[in-house]
Each structure stands twice: as C-alpha cells, then as structure tokens.
Amino acid sequence: MEHREFIDHYTAQARALRAAAVEAGPSAPVDTCPLWTVHDLVRHIAGVNAWAVAALRSESVDERPDWPGAPDEWDDLLAWWDERARELADELRAIDPATPRWTLIGTETAGFWARRQAHEAAIHRLDAEHARSSADVPELLFTPEFAADGVDEFLTRMTVIASRRKPVERAGVLVLHAADAGRAWEVRLVPGEAPAVGPVTGSGAHADATVAGTADSLFRAVWGRPSGAVVTGDTALLDALPRV
CATH class of the missing domain: 1.20.120.450 (dinb family like domain)
Structure with missing residues (x-):
C-alpha cells in the first residue's frame, strides 16, 4: 500500500x-x-x-x-x-x-x-x-488489502517490538491464510526469540496451528480481538504471539 x-x-x-x-x-x-x-x-x-x-x-x-x-x-x-x-x-x-x-x-x-x-x-x-x-459490530469493516497489511505489520513489526519486553515462551509453527486477500504467512516461534515470519513452506501441512478466514478476521485475531477466524491445531500458539 x-x-x-x-x-x-x-x-x-x-x-x-x-x-x-x-x-x-x-x-x-x-x-x-x-x-x-x-x-x-x-x-x-x-x-x-x-x-x-x-x-x-x-x-x-x-x-x-x-x-x-x-x-x-x-x-x-x-x-x-x-x-x-x-x-x-x-x-x-x-x-x-x-x-x-x-x-x-x-x-x-x-x-x-x-x-x-x-x-x-x-x-x-x-x-x-x-x-x-x-x-x-459488523464482521467485515476493513478492506482485504488493508486488513492483510495490518496482519503483516503485526507479524513483522509489532511482534518484534513486543518480544523485547515479553519474550516468546512457546515453540511451534503457526500458519495464517487470508483467502480473500490471497495472502499467507508462516510464523516460527522459538522461546526467547522474536517470531520469524516468512512465506508458507510447501503446503503448510507441517504447521502446528492454522488460522484461516478473511483478512479482516485475521487482523482481529492476531490482535486478540473477537474474530470469526477459524483456528485449528495448537490454538495456544495464536495466544503466544507477543503483543504490545
């Protein structure tokens, strides 16, 4: 954008x-x-x-x-x-x-x-x-492009800032899919380190947890707000993302 x-x-x-x-x-x-x-x-x-x-x-x-x-x-x-x-x-x-x-x-x-x-x-x-x-509160408030950018900013910027004050405590791989925006992210969590964010490796089947939905729902989910995103696998990994 x-x-x-x-x-x-x-x-x-x-x-x-x-x-x-x-x-x-x-x-x-x-x-x-x-x-x-x-x-x-x-x-x-x-x-x-x-x-x-x-x-x-x-x-x-x-x-x-x-x-x-x-x-x-x-x-x-x-x-x-x-x-x-x-x-x-x-x-x-x-x-x-x-x-x-x-x-x-x-x-x-x-x-x-x-x-x-x-x-x-x-x-x-x-x-x-x-x-x-x-x-x-409507389920869709934000355009797919804007909401997907919000997810990206949270994962690549805000988690780095937050992890300086509250280090990651869990280990695992979290994959996020925003179908309406055509975007996906793979987040690797290692205790004591900032989350490593990149493109999804392969099919993403190796993920310990998956978050899927509209970009709007993912934006809300990563920030810990009520969301319609579907979380499967180790759901605690979503909550383990460091937040400011």
Whole structure:
C-alpha cells in the first residue's frame, strides 16, 4: 500500500473510532481492553497520535519523544484528540515518507507512522465499536488489502517490538491464510526469540496451528480481538504471539 492510502485509512478509521467512542460514552467499559473505559481508550489514542506527531517533527532519529500529557475532562479531551488527529494527518501529508525518523522499531522512515497509525486507529476503532455494542459490530469493516497489511505489520513489526519486553515462551509453527486477500504467512516461534515470519513452506501441512478466514478476521485475531477466524491445531500458539 502507498503512503497516501495509509493516510486516507487513518483519517477514515479515526473518524469512525471517534463516533463510536462518543456514542458509547466515556464511562463505558472496553471489554476488549480489560480495565479500560472509553475515556482511557480515547486518552490512549490521542496520546499516541501526539507522540507520533512529535516523532515526525523531530529531526533526531535516535531520541524517543516524551509521552505527552492529555486533558482529563471529557470534552477537553475530545477537543485535544481532534487537534492531535488533524496535526498528525497534516504532518503525514507534508513529509516525504522516505525521510528518516525515530520509530518504535528504531530508526526508520516517516512512512512507518502512516502505516502504524492507520492500523492503530483501526484496531482501536474495533474496541470503541465493542464498547458501544458488541452485538452490532459488523464482521467485515476493513478492506482485504488493508486488513492483510495490518496482519503483516503485526507479524513483522509489532511482534518484534513486543518480544523485547515479553519474550516468546512457546515453540511451534503457526500458519495464517487470508483467502480473500490471497495472502499467507508462516510464523516460527522459538522461546526467547522474536517470531520469524516468512512465506508458507510447501503446503503448510507441517504447521502446528492454522488460522484461516478473511483478512479482516485475521487482523482481529492476531490482535486478540473477537474474530470469526477459524483456528485449528495448537490454538495456544495464536495466544503466544507477543503483543504490545
């Protein structure tokens, strides 16, 4: 996917997230993020947006930006969120995506943040939708291409970041198939190491566990959200993926 496409997905998912959060209300529990309320969810995503803006504006590729403070009062928090969301979209549109910048994975390029924040908004949009009404969350919210990219980013980027704090504890081979996107991934888990991700070897019959479904369902599944994906074999391997 291209940089501009990620920005478009970010803005669309951010709008949908906000609408669901406002409808749910600040005190609604977020069952998909235990111990959080919608207020906590909004405070988190607004803070991440502001953090990404700070990274994009800083020319220091080695210095981790400070985490920003956010207002506590709900209306003030929503206004602050709106401002940070606009700033982030503006920064992403203005910068060359190849510009070196600090990222969660180390020194990368500004394009990292367009991809990261698009998927951050999407997965937390799901959280807000579940907080609003779990019974009404559609099974298909994301295009196959976007959702498959979300799976790929999670497996190749986010598990590496997460495994620095929480090393893998189980061993095995996990294969994921997203039929509607024509994508498949093989993940090798070794205790104490970051997951190794690559193309599926052979038919994939050697896998200890398989996750199959739409790209949308796999995107939800790898992030530990309610999903219609079908998991066969050693189902604990899916839960063993390190998550931030």
